[in-house]
Amino acid sequence: MFAALSACVWSEMRASAAATSLSLNQRPIIGVLAQENLQRDRFAQGSSYIAASYVKYLEAAGARVVPIRINRTEEEYTEIFFSINGLLLPGGDVDLQTSQCSQAARIFYNLALRANDARDYFPIWGTCQGFQQLSFFTAKENLLTLTDTRAVALPLNFTRMSHSSRLFRSFPKDLLQTLAEENITSNFHRWSLSTQNYSRNTNLKRFYKILSTNNDGKKEFISTMEAYRYPFYAVQWHPEKSPFEWIDKPGMVHSTAAVRACFHTASFLVSEAMKNFHRFSSPADEDKALIYNFSPVFRGVDAVFVQNYYFD
Ligand SMILES: *[C@@H]1O[C@H](CO)[C@@H](O)[C@H](O)[C@H]1NC(C)=O
Numbered sequence: 167m168f169a170a171l172s173a174c175v176w177s178e179m180r181a182s183a184a185a186t187s188l189s190l191n192q193r194p195i196i197g198v199l200a201q202e203n204l205q206r207d208r209f210a211q212g213s214s215y216i217a218a219s220y221v222k223y224l225e226a227a228g229a230r231v232v233p234i235r236i237n238r239t240e241e242e243y244t245e246i247f248f249s250i251n252g253l254l255l256p257g258g259d260v261d262l263q264t265s266q267c268s269q270a271a272r273i274f275y276n277l278a279l280r281a282n283d284a285r286d287y288f289p290i291w292g293t294c295q296g297f298q299q300l301s302f303f304t305a306k307e308n309l310l311t312l313t314d315t316r317a318v319a320l321p322l323n324f325t326r327m328s329h330s331s332r333l334f335r336s337f338p339k340d341l342l343q344t345l346a347e348e349n350i351t352s353n354f355h356r357w358s359l360s361t362q363n364y365s366r367n368t369n370l371k372r373f374y375k376i377l378s379t380n381n382d383g384k385k386e387f388i389s390t391m392e393a394y395r396y397p398f399y400a401v402q403w404h405p406e407k408s409p410f411e412w413i414d415k416p417g418m419v420h421s422t423a424a425v426r427a428c429f430h431t432a433s434f435l436v437s438e439a440m441k442n443f444h445r446f447s448s449p450a451d452e453d454k455a456l457i458y459n460f461s462p463v464f465r466g467v468d469a470v471f472v473q474n475y476y477f478d
Pocket residue numbers: 237238239240266
């Protein structure tokens with residue numbers, strides 16, 4: 167039944183994508199994946215959450231957001247996949263292999279591979295944990311290594327390939343220069359993908375090109391990458407924190423340049439989602455799925471996430 171459904175939806179999608187290939191989808195909807203709430207903090211109103219900063223990030227760049235809940239069936243995820251125009255895998259702290267979040271992310275990753283192979287353009291963006299999930303799915307093994315990058319702002323060390331990348335080509339020149347010279351990208355991760363391990367894994371090397379690297383003083387790791395043949399993008403840093411999170415700790419940056427960098431990453435992702443023409447089966451179904459049906463909870467300006475959406 168699953169196979170029959172997807173085959174049918176697929177051919178329909180291909181026909182509609184071809185018919186509209188010259189225009190753009192001006193009403194893009196991007197899915198944001200929820201994850202287990204491991205801390206179960208006193209604000210929690212459910213066992214999973216999405217940090218509101220990721221929602222604002224996309225909304226500020228012209229997209230609407232659909233929350234993708236964990237612990238759903240493959241059939242439900244497939245139906246959502248064919249209703250949305252792109253996917254964002256946020257930062258967090260769940261198990262790359264065993265969490266419900268990673269299992270859902272993997273289903274979407276495989277659907278997106280298949281869709282893009284069938285010329286149904288579907289972008290995926292991974293931030294921090296999302297970067298790590300994407301690297302894990304492609305490498306088919308966990309290649310991450312511990313780095314001293316728990317709370318630090320860094321400049322991006324751009325590779326030569328970054329100049330012709332889809333992502334950074336869309337950035338203003340002065341902003342690229344500031345990103346290269348000033349410590350404005352926020353890093354809050356213990357695990358990193360070293361350039362050394364990337365180079366050793368043929369699956370990764372063939373799939374992703376490195377756009378920027380960073381260094382914790384001991385190991386060089388990848389901070390930005392994009393896939394060669396798929397609209398998949400991954401940042402180990404946190405563009406969304408600069409305008410939308412306010413915890414006062416090292417690594418947080420609220421400068422104009424950092425906020426502009428945030429906007430340009432989101433704007434790029436939304437422009438990619440505009441190339442996709444999936445849609446909900448009816449306006450009523452679309453209404454029901456949108457994040458507007460949920461209210462974020464204020465957790466305090468000193469919380470890691472100032473506001474969260476919670477789900478059961
Ligand atoms: C949802 O969670 C329950 C309880 O943990 C589990 O038994 C069930 O298999 C999960 N369903 C899916 C689709 O993952």
